[in-house]
Amino acid sequence: MWGDAWRRLRKNRVAMLCLALVALFTLMAVYGELVYRYHDFKDITPSYQKTHLDLAFQPPSSKHWMGTDGLGRDVMSRLVQGVTIAYKVGIITSLIAIPIGVFFGCIAGFFGGKVDDFVVWLYSTFASMPGLLFILAIAMVVGKGLLGIYLGIGLTTWVGICRLVRGEVIKHKSQTYVQAAQALGLGSGRIIFKHILPNISHVIIVTFTLRFPAAVGTEVFLSFLGIGVQDQPSWGLMINSARMRLWQGMWWEMTFVTLAVFLLVLAFNLLGDALRDALDPRLND
Amino acid sequence: MFKYILKRTFQMVPTVIGVILLTFVLFNVVGGDLAAIAMGKKVSLQSLETFDEQRGLNKPLFFGTRSKSRACEDQDFSDGAGRWRGYSNAVYSAEAGTLTLQPGAEIDPLAFELKAEDEFVWTVTYKGAGTLAGQALSSNDWKTEKILFQGSEEGGFSTADVPLEIRSVKFRRVVKNPFDSQLLFYVKQLARGDMGYSESQRQPVAQLLKDGVLPSLSLTVPIFFIGIILSVSLSLVCAFFRDTFVDRFLVTFSVALMSINYLVYIVAGQYFLAYKNGLFPVWGYESMRYLALPVIIGVISGLGSNIRFYRTIMLDEMYKDYVRTAFAKGVSKPRVLFVHVLKNAMIPIITNVVIAIPFLYTGSLLLESFFGIPGLGYLGINAILSSDIDVVRALVLIGAMLFVVSNLLTDICYAAADPRVKLK
Amino acid sequence: MIDSKNIIEVKDLRVHFGHGDDRVRAVDGISFSIAHGETLALVGESGSGKSISALSLTKLAPRQATYAGGQILFNNSNMLKLSDRELRKIRGSQISYIFQEPMVSFNPVFTIGWQIEEALKLHRKDLDRKAEIGRLLDLVHLPDRLAAAYPHQMSGGQLQRCMIAMALACSPELLVADEPTTALDVTVQREILNLLKELSEKVGLSTLMITHNLGIVSDLADRVCVMRKGRIVEEGATRQVLDDPQHKYTKHLMAAVPRLKPSAAKKTSPEEIDDEMKRWMPR
Numbered sequence: 004m005w006g007d008a009w010r011r012l013r014k015n016r017v018a019m020l021c022l023a024l025v026a027l028f029t030l031m032a033v034y035g036e037l038v039y040r041y042h043d044f045k046d047i048t049p050s051y052q053k054t055h056l057d058l059a060f061q062p063p064s065s066k067h068w069m070g071t072d073g074l075g076r077d078v079m080s081r082l083v084q085g086v087t088i089a090y091k092v093g094i095i096t097s098l099i100a101i102p103i104g105v106f107f108g109c110i111a112g113f114f115g116g117k118v119d120d121f122v123v124w125l126y127s128t129f130a131s132m133p134g135l136l137f138i139l140a141i142a143m144v145v146g147k148g149l150l151g152i153y154l155g156i157g158l159t160t161w162v163g164i165c166r167l168v169r170g171e172v173i174k175h176k177s178q179t180y181v182q183a184a185q186a187l188g189l190g191s192g193r194i195i196f197k198h199i200l201p202n203i204s205h206v207i208i209v210t211f212t213l214r215f216p217a218a219v220g221t222e223v224f225l226s227f228l229g230i231g232v233q234d235q236p237s238w239g240l241m242i243n244s245a246r247m248r249l250w251q252g253m254w255w256e257m258t259f260v261t262l263a264v265f266l267l268v269l270a271f272n273l274l275g276d277a278l279r280d281a282l283d284p285r286l287n288d
Numbered sequence: 289m290f291k292y293i294l295k296r297t298f299q300m301v302p303t304v305i306g307v308i309l310l311t312f313v314l315f316n317v318v319g320g321d322l323a324a325i326a327m328g329k330k331v332s333l334q335s336l337e338t339f340d341e342q343r344g345l346n347k348p349l350f351f352g353t354r355s356k357s358r359a360c361e362d363q364d365f366s367d368g369a370g371r372w373r374g375y376s377n378a379v380y381s382a383e384a385g386t387l388t389l390q391p392g393a394e395i396d397p398l399a400f401e402l403k404a405e406d407e408f409v410w411t412v413t414y415k416g417a418g419t420l421a422g423q424a425l426s427s428n429d430w431k432t433e434k435i436l437f438q439g440s441e442e443g444g445f446s447t448a449d450v451p452l453e454i455r456s457v458k459f460r461r462v463v464k465n466p467f468d469s470q471l472l473f474y475v476k477q478l479a480r481g482d483m484g485y486s487e488s489q490r491q492p493v494a495q496l497l498k499d500g501v502l503p504s505l506s507l508t509v510p511i512f513f514i515g516i517i518l519s520v521s522l523s524l525v526c527a528f529f530r531d532t533f534v535d536r537f538l539v540t541f542s543v544a545l546m547s548i549n550y551l552v553y554i555v556a557g558q559y560f561l562a563y564k565n566g567l568f569p570v571w572g573y574e575s576m577r578y579l580a581l582p583v584i585i586g587v588i589s590g591l592g593s594n595i596r597f598y599r600t601i602m603l604d605e606m607y608k609d610y611v612r613t614a615f616a617k618g619v620s621k622p623r624v625l626f627v628h629v630l631k632n633a634m635i636p637i638i639t640n641v642v643i644a645i646p647f648l649y650t651g652s653l654l655l656e657s658f659f660g661i662p663g664l665g666y667l668g669i670n671a672i673l674s675s676d677i678d679v680v681r682a683l684v685l686i687g688a689m690l691f692v693v694s695n696l697l698t699d700i701c702y703a704a705a706d707p708r709v710k711l712k
Numbered sequence: 713m714i715d716s717k718n719i720i721e722v723k724d725l726r727v728h729f730g731h732g733d734d735r736v737r738a739v740d741g742i743s744f745s746i747a748h749g750e751t752l753a754l755v756g757e758s759g760s761g762k763s764i765s766a767l768s769l770t771k772l773a774p775r776q777a778t779y780a781g782g783q784i785l786f787n788n789s790n791m792l793k794l795s796d797r798e799l800r801k802i803r804g805s806q807i808s809y810i811f812q813e814p815m816v817s818f819n820p821v822f823t824i825g826w827q828i829e830e831a832l833k834l835h836r837k838d839l840d841r842k843a844e845i846g847r848l849l850d851l852v853h854l855p856d857r858l859a860a861a862y863p864h865q866m867s868g869g870q871l872q873r874c875m876i877a878m879a880l881a882c883s884p885e886l887l888v889a890d891e892p893t894t895a896l897d898v899t900v901q902r903e904i905l906n907l908l909k910e911l912s913e914k915v916g917l918s919t920l921m922i923t924h925n926l927g928i929v930s931d932l933a934d935r936v937c938v939m940r941k942g943r944i945v946e947e948g949a950t951r952q953v954l955d956d957p958q959h960k961y962t963k964h965l966m967a968a969v970p971r972l973k974p975s976a977a978k979k980t981s982p983e984e985i986d987d988e989m990k991r992w993m994p995r
Contacts, residue, residue: 128306131695133646133687135653139672144319157620175551220549225652230672246555250563253685261552269547276543388804531775584828609817611812615772617878618804621796631821707862 011281018277024270028086035087051236063255070255073248078256081236089236089267092152092222093215099157100214104164105207109195122169122234125164134159138221142230152231156218164210171203205282206225212275216268223264238264264266289703296699300692305665307476307688308601315681317349326677327486327679332398333358342475342485346461354409359398360459389418389445389452396444404440407462418452420445425452429567430576436462484678488671493682496667503573504663507655508648510579511586516641523598526683527606528625545592553585554658571660582655601636633705642698644688714785719918720769721745725782727768738764738777740942745887751912751919753933753950755926755965757771762922766888770803805835808879813889816869818863825859828878837880846879852907869900877905880915890922905931926969930954938962938963
């Protein structure tokens with residue numbers, strides 16, 4: 004399945020371009036994290052946090068490719084830090100949401116009956132909550148900062164994954180290989196995690212690719228509203244500060260940050276679509 | 289049909305209970321000290337207690353006969369002395385983990401006057417002799433004792449000529465009815481239709497909600513209808529011209545629309561269209577003109593994903609066998625699309641549309657706060673920024689309840705639109 | 713020009729899927745003709761291209777298909793050259809179809825009556841349509857109250873009768889039946905076949921019958937074309953082909969028909985099984 008999918012994906016030029024873009028962003032995220040860790044370890048203020056009021060509001064130049072912001076900090080290096088934050092949010096919220104969703108989806112689909120009823124009740128309760136407001140409420144209760152964001156997004160987005168996985172498991176449960184495994188007397192846990200899960204892993208991967216940009220987008224919102232990231236250069240905070248500057252004619256910070264958000268989200272969206280097409284040939288006509 | 293509606297309404301009950309429980313768990317259990325979140329840490333314990341009292345937060349969570357009181361926090365002296373350090377005639381020893389009340393001391397650790405009709409209980413681990421809440425303590429060995437007293441009585445420690453060593457103290461209010469819990473209080477409050485009181489706006493939440501509905505609806509209703517009409521017609525265009533340039537362009541266009549962050553639409557729209565070109569007012573809520581730009585932005589931001597969603601539905605239908613039958617009868621392509629396919633596609637489309645109804649009520653958080661429209665979204669953002677718990681909880685709860693009701697509506701529409709759904 | 717005794721002539725029809733090296737030649741140069749009042753059976757295993765050939769007669773093949781060559785002559789015009797509007801006039805009125813799966817071939821959200829009426833509305837305007845629907849349902853031995861029923865309320869056999877009624881609604885000259893009984897229960901299959909036989913005698917229809925079931929062929933067809941991998945490998949009168957198959961593949965098809973007395977079937981030698989295996993293994 005994976006070999007075929009890869010061949011199909013390779014033929015899709017847009018998808019390969021997106022893959023390259025995602026790889027580039029990933030490198031930037033790793034680089035940003037390393038820079039952050041280095042300064043944290045040495046306990047010095049990194050250059051992207053130092054203020055140089057004499058260098059404030061410089062348009063893009065050879066020294067500062069993307070100009071400087073209102074406190075004279077280099078926009079580009081702050082942008083790279085923003086990639087790190089975005090990746091952290093995308094990955095950590097996935098680490099919260101996907102295991103919960105997959106676990107509940109698997110047991111509900113496989114065992115049916117009371118277990119299914121319970122899981123369906125649980126996710127329909129969560130699904131009833133008004134999206135952004137609920138995330139905001141969780142973030143408010145947990146407290147401002149990244150933890151609130153992780154929990155807020157993570158605890159609300161498992162529902163979709165759960166529903167999807169549950170449907171897939173129900174589909175697979177009636178297939179012969181599962182019935183054969185049951186006839187052989189394998190334990191339920193083994194059947195679910197060793198036999199069914201690998202067969203629906205593509206669903207999980209596609210979901211990951213498609214929920215990543217959504218999580219990044221939500222983080223930008225929350226940080227923008229001042230509920231998310233507090234003292235690190237997050238894209239939301241950058242947009243917030245750039246918004247006011249825009250009215251004074253400082254276009255660069257706004258432009259580059261929104262461009263970065265757009266490219267990251269677009270690349271993941273298109274890649275997710277292409278992955279789904281490549282992994283799920285039924286949809287290809 | 290009536291029976292079906294009744295049955296579906298009945299099936300809603302577990303979800304409603306779930307929603308109430310979930311908001312309760314989020315705010316009362318996970319939230320911890322709501323009073324501190326709402327009022328900050330710099331207010332008097334008395335006012336925190338009043339806050340708790342008003343919201344039933346001074347009761348046990350689910351069930352219990354004892355509840356904490358802010359009048360005195362628990363203290364285990366092996367961990368430190370906390371507030372007790374301040375008493376001049378008490379000596380704290382960190383090594384021994386004890387607090388020693390000197391002979392002749394009078395210490396009242398209760399931060400404010402207790403309510404006279406309530407009953408309280410001290411649990412104290414001590415050695416030596418003295419009195420607590422008027423009752424004598426005397427032991428040569430470490431001993432833990434519970435001391436019950438009425439709120440009207442004196443509740444403090446005193447010693448005569450021997451010192452009293454204390455290892456730990458706990459202070460609890462006695463709950464007469466063990467079921468009189470925060471959960472019960474919350475449910476009762478909801479049953480009364482009481483949404484609580486906004487600390488930051490000094491108004492009952494119900495009033496704020498009432499005031500916010502109209503501005504919210506005036507923004508969201510146009511977005512809702514224009515959005516549906518535009519996205520359904522564009523997706524029909526996609527389906528009609530599938531795999532041609534038009535279709536591919538629209539699909540690419542919608543992915544691009546989806547990938548642009550909501551904030552960007554708002555900021556760019558406000559800057560370019562309103563500020564630079566003066567086509568629209570920048571901020572405010574005075575006339576229809578003020579709504580035009582937020583409505584445009586709202587429509588555009590939802591357009592991408594909706595076109596894609598509806599297009600997928602239409603194309604799924606286009607592959608069904610009945611489409612081939614229709615073509616074989618000699619039905620023209622537009623008729624197949626607009627009559628045969630559309631009527632089938634309406635079923636999932638209705639679902640998607642009805643489910644968006646709660647959004648009409650809760651309003652658009654960002655649009656309202658950016659354009660200064662005094663609706664529920666604006667209220668919500670401000671409540672979150674000022675940690676106004678009651679407002680946030682009410683908005684979350686109402687949003688969720690509306691969602692549940694919309695689900696019911698969806699099923700009813702579904703039953704009306706699809707002859708295959710059995711009304712039993 | 714078309715031979716006056718024939719209603720339709722297919723000459724060297726080629727239908728391809730995809731382009732370049734990846735293309736699949738689903739129909740690879742087939743020719744056949746159907747005379748007035750004749751029933752021709754197109755026989756072959758699934759994937760042999762027989763359904764695509766049938767759909768191609770009015771250019772109904774899935775949109776990925778390209779008509780790479782050949783002619784389909786019907787009423788002195790080449791169907792492959794006609795405009796969409798002209799084709800629509802022929803579809804349903806002069807050439808109509810019966811499809812394999814009645815359960816999914818009807819639109820689930822319209823009543824049967826509505827769907828039959830649609831065909832009438834398109835091709836026969838001057839008509840008391842309600843009475844006509846009743847007459848058509850009666851023709852296929854169904855009570856006319858079923859006109860108000862939705863597809864999900866009916867059985868497969870009933871639906872296939874409705875499908876036949878709908879196909880006959882505009883008195884077509886040619887009826888294309890694409891595996892009309894495959895999806896039905898065995899007992900219902902017999903009823904539908906009898907109905908088709910009765911109707912073709914009563915109405916004097918020309919029929920193109922697509923099937924893989926040789927039983928149906930011997931029962932209904934006047935002539936047979938055997939298709940394999942997009943080509944016609946054998947053609948002839950039904951009795952002649954069934955009694956004395958010439959092509960190896962036809963013999964295989966014959967051997968594959970289950971009999972009540974297995975001993976009567978010809979034993980296959982091991983060499984032939986090997987040969988068979990090679991044939992079916994993917995290249």
